[in-house]
Amino acid sequence: MTDVNNILQQSAAAFEEYKKVPAAERAAFLEAIAAEIEARREPLVTVAGQETNLPPARLNGELTRTTNQLKLFANLVREGSWVEAVIDSANPNSTPARPDIRKMLLPIGPVVVFGASNFPFAFSTAGGDTASVLAAGATVVIKGHPAHANTSLQVFEAMQAAIKKTNMPAYTVQHVAQPGNEIGKELVMHPLATGVGFTGSFAGGKALFDYANQRERPIPVFAEMSSINPVVFLPDTLEKNAAALAQTFGGSVTLGMGQFCTNPGLLIALRSPALDQFAQLLGDAIGQCAPQKMLHGGIQQAYVHNRGQLLTQQGVSVISEGAQAAELEAQPVLARVNAKDFLQNHILQEEVFGPSSLLVVCEDKEEMKAVLKSLRGQLTTTIAGTEADVKAHADLIELQTSLAGRVILNAPPTGVEVCAAMVHGGPFPATTDSRFTSVGSSAIKRWVRPVCFQGFFDGMLPPALQHANPLGIWRLVDGEFTKA
Amino acid sequence: MTDVNNILQQSAAAFEEYKKVPAAERAAFLEAIAAEIEARREPLVTVAGQETNLPPARLNGELTRTTNQLKLFANLVREGSWVEAVIDSANPNSTPARPDIRKMLLPIGPVVVFGASNFPFAFSTAGGDTASVLAAGATVVIKGHPAHANTSLQVFEAMQAAIKKTNMPAYTVQHVAQPGNEIGKELVMHPLATGVGFTGSFAGGKALFDYANQRERPIPVFAEMSSINPVVFLPDTLEKNAAALAQTFGGSVTLGMGQFCTNPGLLIALRSPALDQFAQLLGDAIGQCAPQKMLHGGIQQAYVHNRGQLLTQQGVSVISEGAQAAELEAQPVLARVNAKDFLQNHILQEEVFGPSSLLVVCEDKEEMKAVLKSLRGQLTTTIAGTEADVKAHADLIELQTSLAGRVILNAPPTGVEVCAAMVHGGPFPATTDSRFTSVGSSAIKRWVRPVCFQGFFDGMLPPALQHANPLGIWRLVDGEFTKA
Numbered sequence: 001m002t003d004v005n006n007i008l009q010q011s012a013a014a015f016e017e018y019k020k021v022p023a024a025e026r027a028a029f030l031e032a033i034a035a036e037i038e039a040r041r042e043p044l045v046t047v048a049g050q051e052t053n054l055p056p057a058r059l060n061g062e063l064t065r066t067t068n069q070l071k072l073f074a075n076l077v078r079e080g081s082w083v084e085a086v087i088d089s090a091n092p093n094s095t096p097a098r099p100d101i102r103k104m105l106l107p108i109g110p111v112v113v114f115g116a117s118n119f120p121f122a123f124s125t126a127g128g129d130t131a132s133v134l135a136a137g138a139t140v141v142i143k144g145h146p147a148h149a150n151t152s153l154q155v156f157e158a159m160q161a162a163i164k165k166t167n168m169p170a171y172t173v174q175h176v177a178q179p180g181n182e183i184g185k186e187l188v189m190h191p192l193a194t195g196v197g198f199t200g201s202f203a204g205g206k207a208l209f210d211y212a213n214q215r216e217r218p219i220p221v222f223a224e225m226s227s228i229n230p231v232v233f234l235p236d237t238l239e240k241n242a243a244a245l246a247q248t249f250g251g252s253v254t255l256g257m258g259q260f261c262t263n264p265g266l267l268i269a270l271r272s273p274a275l276d277q278f279a280q281l282l283g284d285a286i287g288q289c290a291p292q293k294m295l296h297g298g299i300q301q302a303y304v305h306n307r308g309q310l311l312t313q314q315g316v317s318v319i320s321e322g323a324q325a326a327e328l329e330a331q332p333v334l335a336r337v338n339a340k341d342f343l344q345n346h347i348l349q350e351e352v353f354g355p356s357s358l359l360v361v362c363e364d365k366e367e368m369k370a371v372l373k374s375l376r377g378q379l380t381t382t383i384a385g386t387e388a389d390v391k392a393h394a395d396l397i398e399l400q401t402s403l404a405g406r407v408i409l410n411a412p413p414t415g416v417e418v419c420a421a422m423v424h425g426g427p428f429p430a431t432t433d434s435r436f437t438s439v440g441s442s443a444i445k446r447w448v449r450p451v452c453f454q455g456f457f458d459g460m461l462p463p464a465l466q467h468a469n470p471l472g473i474w475r476l477v478d479g480e481f482t483k484a
Numbered sequence: 485m486t487d488v489n490n491i492l493q494q495s496a497a498a499f500e501e502y503k504k505v506p507a508a509e510r511a512a513f514l515e516a517i518a519a520e521i522e523a524r525r526e527p528l529v530t531v532a533g534q535e536t537n538l539p540p541a542r543l544n545g546e547l548t549r550t551t552n553q554l555k556l557f558a559n560l561v562r563e564g565s566w567v568e569a570v571i572d573s574a575n576p577n578s579t580p581a582r583p584d585i586r587k588m589l590l591p592i593g594p595v596v597v598f599g600a601s602n603f604p605f606a607f608s609t610a611g612g613d614t615a616s617v618l619a620a621g622a623t624v625v626i627k628g629h630p631a632h633a634n635t636s637l638q639v640f641e642a643m644q645a646a647i648k649k650t651n652m653p654a655y656t657v658q659h660v661a662q663p664g665n666e667i668g669k670e671l672v673m674h675p676l677a678t679g680v681g682f683t684g685s686f687a688g689g690k691a692l693f694d695y696a697n698q699r700e701r702p703i704p705v706f707a708e709m710s711s712i713n714p715v716v717f718l719p720d721t722l723e724k725n726a727a728a729l730a731q732t733f734g735g736s737v738t739l740g741m742g743q744f745c746t747n748p749g750l751l752i753a754l755r756s757p758a759l760d761q762f763a764q765l766l767g768d769a770i771g772q773c774a775p776q777k778m779l780h781g782g783i784q785q786a787y788v789h790n791r792g793q794l795l796t797q798q799g800v801s802v803i804s805e806g807a808q809a810a811e812l813e814a815q816p817v818l819a820r821v822n823a824k825d826f827l828q829n830h831i832l833q834e835e836v837f838g839p840s841s842l843l844v845v846c847e848d849k850e851e852m853k854a855v856l857k858s859l860r861g862q863l864t865t866t867i868a869g870t871e872a873d874v875k876a877h878a879d880l881i882e883l884q885t886s887l888a889g890r891v892i893l894n895a896p897p898t899g900v901e902v903c904a905a906m907v908h909g910g911p912f913p914a915t916t917d918s919r920f921t922s923v924g925s926s927a928i929k930r931w932v933r934p935v936c937f938q939g940f941f942d943g944m945l946p947p948a949l950q951h952a953n954p955l956g957i958w959r960l961v962d963g964e965f966t967k968a
Binding site: 106 | 563565570571572580582583585586587590592693694697701702703704860861871874878881885888889890891892893894895899901903904905906907909911912913916917918919921926929930932933934935936937938939940941944958960963965
């Protein structure tokens with residue numbers, strides 16, 4: 001039986017130590033986690049393959065992504081400017097005299113992280129949420145995902161080895177293996193928890209969000225939940241590039257059996273002969289996808305159910321589907337519906353997690369706009385268009401921008417670059433807070449709060465705020481960015 | 485009868501136009517609001533005086549603060565770097581090829597603002613919340629505070645005049661005069677509302693927070709609510725500076741009849757003869773405060789009730805109190821209690837909004853730490869100490885830092901500088917989200933979300949992200965801050 005109270009108390013005690021660890025040592029710790037994971041690559045890929053049905057090439061790539069994320073955050077922490085140091089100097093001549101005020105970001109405390117089933121490495125135990133929490137100087141309690149329980153435990157062992165090698169507080173990272181929703185609720189509701197990171201289903205994320213807000217002291221929850229990632233295909237590109245588009249987006253729909261939160265589940269275009277031709281080519285690409293097992297039985301059953309529900313809605317017809325699936329495999333499908341039917345039926349906006357996509361055929365631009373306006377918040381929206389298309393459809397692109405955290409031109413939404421400019425977020429229900437991202441270096445901003453120090457003696461200030469700028473970081477000093 | 489649906493629809497329609505207004509014009513609009521308010525200074529100060537009982541000098545100062553806040557946000561918007569433009573250039577040689585990704589902050593949509601009763605100008609109709617919303621490019625629906633209903637309407641008229649003079653969309657700013665909690669709930673629950681700003685009581689802020697989270701699509705609420713702003717007096721400064729400290733902090737407790745969210749309601753010190761002397765001097769300063777009417781009957785009655793409740797708690801004794809109060813006046817009080825009693829009684833942590841403060845006398849440093857650890861989240865914490873004090877009490881200062889958004893050395897917490905480095909925020913229940921501030925230029929961050937653009941043609945991008953940097957703003961380009 002997991003002792004949640006003990007775990008959070010240990011985490012809170014470790015936080016008091018860990019938050020004081022100098023940036024260079026914290027960076028070395030993140031790199032040590034990456035090294036320990038790399039050292040276990042072969043057994044990790046093997047056990048993850050057994051637990052998730054994902055092929056070795058994919059898992060090897062994902063493991064590399066995971067260690068790269070850890071290194072990215074190590075570099076961010078070592079460079080140091082992420083703390084957003086702002087200094088407003090004293091002005092004794094103003095009325096009233098202005099005091100010296102300096103602020104920076106400080107970690108909030110123990111964070112509970114719930115990993116995703118579809119990324120056993122990169123969005124799970126030592127994934128982006130955990131890496132950003134540890135980079136921020138906060139401690140983490142990881143709820144291991146039951147669909148890859150052994151992978152999670154082995155990654156946790158790698159993290160424990162890194163803790164020992166770099167002399168971090170023993171309880172900086174903790175792992176809860178007990179499955180079930182009740183233990184997750186208990187972790188989130190514990191008074192010492194200060195934040196929550198989650199990647200997964202809408203039902204799961206929303207439940208944690210509600211628990212966190214029902215606490216006596218509510219805490220922030222960043223849950224990345226549900227998105228159908230609409231793609232708008234504009235007329236000129238459909239005329240000119242149908243075959244290439246079909247290959248690119250057919251590949252995106254079926255990549256990894258469609259088990260990505262950025263899977264393009266909704267395609268929007270104007271009725272035309274070029275569209276019919278594109279739809280046929282896209283259907284062929286999706287139909288020819290080599291079948292592959294899904295992550296686990298629960299996901300496969302949900303796919304069968306949701307796919308079946310989609311295909312039986314008013315006005316929905318199948319353009320093409322893949323071969324009859326064997327046990328645990330998913331049968332890919334491309335369906336179509338007219339915009340009029342789409343606009344009347346909210347079920348058609350529900351995420352079908354798997355290799356499924358719905359083409360919405362519009363009669364005119366106004367109908368395309370109506371479809372875009374009807375959509376809920378999204379992680380991504382994509383425009384497929386030539387330069388001429390884009391010039392003629394600025395209003396559509398503006399609508400797409402207000403829908404999502406990431407707007408993409410002429411590339412599939414699957415594939416999320418881990419970089420400073422990435423936004424993997426978006427309006428509800430894509431996430432519970434559109435003001436943050438869970439991928440890229442800005443993900444660290446979820447686990448910190450600004451604290452300002454007024455009138456402090458220089459030696460009392462954290463190094464990031466001291467007069468001499470001993471860390472050599474970028475700071476906003478009296479309105480100017482400088483390293484001086 | 486207020487038509488909330490109509491108001492939010494107008495606000496959402498205005499948002500579609502207002503968000504496209506170029507930064508220079510938005511800045512001119514904010515300055516025009518400041519000018520229109522300035523032009524009405526005399527009648528505004530008169531009506532506000534009638535409605536709030538605040539003296540003209542204070543109201544004139546507050547009006548100047550209000551126009552200065554508008555000008556600060558005008559400058560922020562005109563300068564432009566606040567959008568946090570981040571550019572990661574394409575790298576065709578990486579595997580897979582890295583696309584061009586650029587992000588910036590964009591406004592979220594209509595925001596509902598609830599002003600505070602104690603700042604009829606600076607934290608109300610055209611106060612910091614409204615100024616930051618408009619600076620962000622979002623539209624605002626202001627719920628006028630019933631305790632200064634006419635002031636609110638006249639400030640709104642000034643804003644409408646500015647809208648006309650600068651040709652902004654007519655419904656960029658709207659004002660709801662209807663009093664009552666029900667209308668506030670309706671505004672927050674309306675599907676087109678995208679954010680909420682609030683300054684006021686814990687009960688009010690928490691209710692709005694709960695409504696916002698019960699929506700089908702939850703929205704962010706920044707509520708600044710409840711804080712008792714602990715001040716720790718260290719031994720050496722009590723020995724050396726008792727008289728000056730008594731004058732400074734006595735003035736802070738009674739300033740504006742204590743009707744400030746940063747009022748120092750809790751004083752913490754070690755038992756000593758120096759403390760007894762200081763307590764006497766402080767009691768004199770507080771007791772000699774010239775009586776003044778409170779803002780309105782509700783606040784005065786609440787003060788009488790909460791003050792009475794405080795003084796009847798186990799172990800609480802009066803050090804000094806002011807003259808018997810006339811109608812609507814508040815009777816200032818300084819009380820004391822031993823740490824042991826304080827630690828056993830949560831009622832002693834409740835905010836007594838008015839000129840009241842409680843001195844907690846500790847037997848030793850461990851008891852001081854226990855008192856600090858027992859406190860809930862605060863807007864401010866203050867240390868009164870000499871350099872020697874500070875060196876000897878680093879552990880206490882660390883505890884204070886984890887409590888609050890602003891940590892102050894040797895100055896009273898009342899008086900909140902409006903600048904880039906200010907944090908007027910803090911852990912719950914000081915606010916509903918410690919990651920933001922409601923004072924200073926960073927207050928704008930509450931009403932925006934990051935959006936990234938992947939693989940866009942340069943001409944499609946917002947100016948802030950275009951290759952040539954036409955706005956000349958600071959941007960993080962491939963990891964370096966530059967204006968190039």
